[in-house]
Amino acid sequence: MTKIIFLKNKAGEQFYAKTHKQAIDGLNEATADANGLMSAVDKQKLDSLAVNPELSYILTSPSGLLFKLIVDDEGLLSTEKVEEGGTV
Incomplete structure (x- = not known):
């Protein structure tokens, strides 16, 4: 050594x-x-790992609600609620 x-x-x-x-x-x-x-x-x-701009990330809240992760052109993150049936 x-x-x-x-x-x-x-x-x-x-x-x-x-x-x-x-x-x-x-x-x-x-x-x-x-x-x-x-x-x-x-x-x-x-x-x-594929770099796919169409890829969506769905997050689950503690109560079980689903939210889609969104990023804008400034890099700011937000979410949209995923309605029952899978639509945003």
């Missing part, structure tokens, strides 16, 4: 060197075939 070295300034305060992920051995991006920052299985799941 690599020895861990703690750095201290002249006042004796511990600090950490600034670096980047390419400088750290063994810290690799995950692929569908190889583990990395996440497992290969999780990478496959993430890659399989």
Whole structure:
């Protein structure tokens, strides 16, 4: 195992060197075939998520009412009640 070295300034305060992920051995991006920052299985799941602007998210309130999640062009979220029978 690599020895861990703690750095201290002249006042004796511990600090950490600034670096980047390419400088750290063994810290690799995950692929569908190889583990990395996440497992290969999780990478496959993430890659399989479809970006679908037509996709709707229906939320259920504590009392069982259904609401469709809406986002406008400013990124503001709102909801619309889903009426019985599945219509908004």
